[in-house]
Amino acid sequence: MTLSNYKLIPDISNIVELLRYRAASTPDKTAFAFLSDGETIGTSLTFQELDQRAQAIAVKLLTHSRPGDRVLLAYPPGLEFVPAFFGCLYAGIVAVPVQPPVRNQVNEKWLEIAFSSGCKLVLTTSEFYKKPIKNMICSLENEASKIRWLSTDDTGFDTQVQLDESTISGDSLAFLQYTSGSTTNPKGVMITHHNLLQNAAIIQEGFQLDSDSNAFSWLPVYHDMGLMGGIIQPIYLGLTMTLMSPLLFLQKPLRWLRAISRYRSVISGAPNFAYDLCVQKIKPEQL
Secondary structure, eight states: OOHHHHOSSTTOOSHHHHHHHHHHHSTTSEEEEEETTSSSEEEEEEHHHHHHHHHHHHHHHHTTOOTTOEEEEOOOSSSTHHHHHHHHHHHTOEEEEOOOOBTTBOOHHHHHHHHHHTOOEEEEOHHHHHSHHHHHHHTSSSGGGGOEEEEOTTOOOOTTOOOOOTTOOTTSEEEEEEOOOSSSSOOEEEEEHHHHHHHHHHHHHHHTOOTTOOEEEOSOTTSHHHHIIIIIHHHHHTOOEEEEOHHHHHHOTHHHHHHHHHTTOSBOOOOHHHHHHHHHHSOGGGO
């Protein structure tokens, strides 16, 4: 099976072209919404807003990095990760999604990913940037102290942005997907734009999804399932994806089922443990 057999949109060779197409064809349609409390929508992004913010972040990135550089994306749950990820693609910078440091602690897995990817910059939110994590990392007596942090949620829309996308192709490296590191050191897998389009096309073929197929996800965006299904698939299909924090699901699994019903989602996936948790925690009268 080749990509050409499954291409949803003719003449699209990379994810940047795909996002531009969505922003032009359905500018006012909601691409992503986030349930800030696990129940109601707190923030959202249209395809046009996402495209504009991604380009603005790309310009900001190129003042601190060069195309081909590796950049860690360490974002708490929310929508801020999404334009930052696509901003990296616009700039030709290799995104490295990682779990943000938990409880102000940077563990060995986090540092291993930072070192093995060769990153010198971490993207995050302005609120997260102000927390003690940054100061703690700078105090480390190793290469981690040289890693710079940059907030992206304070970057406004700039409709006059001009970016050179001529070097981005299907074979361009889009991001590094790291393994969990549960049994050995985390290992990075090189994912190209072609890989992403191929994967998205096969998912669409298998699930028979289209632009009217509202979807829902609480999966972490730094994991392959959450990133591919929750972030890439909405752009590929032009559908609306509603997101929620994994912690809010773990606290109350019923939120997942309620959100699927409330926002009329036709698809929402998760690992086996999530279904087991629903069976264990949700009471018959809640059903």
